[in-house]
Amino acid sequence: xxxxxxxxxxxxxxxxxxxxxxxxFTDSAIYNLQWxxxxxxxxxxxxxxxxxxxxxxxxxxxxxxxxxxxGRSTLYIAASQPGDSATYLCAVMGLGSNTGKLIFGQGTTLxxxx
Amino acid sequence: xxxxxxxxxxxxxxxxxxxxxxxxxxSGHRSVSWYQQTPGQGLQFLFExxxxxxxxxxxxxxxxxxxxxxxxxxxxxVSTLELGDSALYLCASSLSGIPTSNSPLHFGNGTRLxxx
Numbered sequence: 001x002x003x004x005x006x007x008x009x010x011x012x013x014x015x016x017x018x019x020x021x022x023x024x025f026t027d028s029a030i031y032n033l034q035w036x037x038x039x040x041x042x043x044x045x046x047x048x049x050x051x052x053x054x055x056x057x058x059x060x061x062x063x064x065x066x067x068x069x070x071g072r073s074t075l076y077i078a079a080s081q082p083g084d085s086a087t088y089l090c091a092v093m094g095l096g097s098n099t100g101k102l103i104f105g106q107g108t109t110l111x112x113x114x
Numbered sequence: 115x116x117x118x119x120x121x122x123x124x125x126x127x128x129x130x131x132x133x134x135x136x137x138x139x140x141s142g143h144r145s146v147s148w149y150q151q152t153p154g155q156g157l158q159f160l161f162e163x164x165x166x167x168x169x170x171x172x173x174x175x176x177x178x179x180x181x182x183x184x185x186x187x188x189x190x191x192v193s194t195l196e197l198g199d200s201a202l203y204l205c206a207s208s209l210s211g212i213p214t215s216n217s218p219l220h221f222g223n224g225t226r227l228x229x230x
Contacts, residue, residue: 031212032213032214034219036221041223042223043118043206043222043223044206044221046218046219046220048215049213049214051215057215093213097170099170100145100147100169100170100211101159101162101170101172102147102149102157102159102219103159104149104158
């Protein structure tokens with residue numbers, strides 16, 4: 001059974017810092033891994049998606065890496081801003097009968113202080 | 115282009131009642147999936163529909179059901195509500211159910227269900 005873990009559960013940093021969020025998963029048989037952002041009371045916004053054959057994806061100040069063999073992914077946020085404050089969730093999509101179904105981690109709640 | 119629309123935004127129900135939640139996907143999207151989000155369990159997959167067929171189902175009791183219409187709109191129903199069903203219910207749509215970098219999953223803002 002696939003399990004996804006995110007560390008740390010919460011993080012508070014001053015504006016301008018570079019930071020890394022971690023995600024680990026137990027079953028390497030994945031189709032893809034995605035990072036989402038969730039603002040309070042809102043739905044999820046897709047940030048980056050890494051296919052199982054890829055090692056990383058970049059979008060602006062965000063970079064996500066994937067090491068499928070070790071079951072790890074990291075989300076790197078450069079030059080953090082107060083607007084980055086949100087909960088960040090990683091999720092994996094499995095293969096075969098598990099395709100179409102996302103397994104989520106519990107999230108990392110990030111606060112960026114001005 | 116309109117996003118994923120979920121109605122209603124808030125619902126308060128009593129134990130034992132039933133509830134129906136609605137989700138209108140982005141135009142052209144044929145896959146709709148549903149998730150339950152609670153503080154204790156986080157986000158958990160309920161089911162996924164594609165072209166009116168349920169393709170995948172999570173580990174929820176039979177009280178949770180859903181359907182998808184020919185216009186891709188979807189509804190989920192929860193019967194005999196329990197206190198533990200209080201949660202944010204999110205639906206997501208995509209073209210095929212398998213998101214890609216160019217065609218990601220789009221989530222609605224959810225329906226907040228409170229069972230008293």
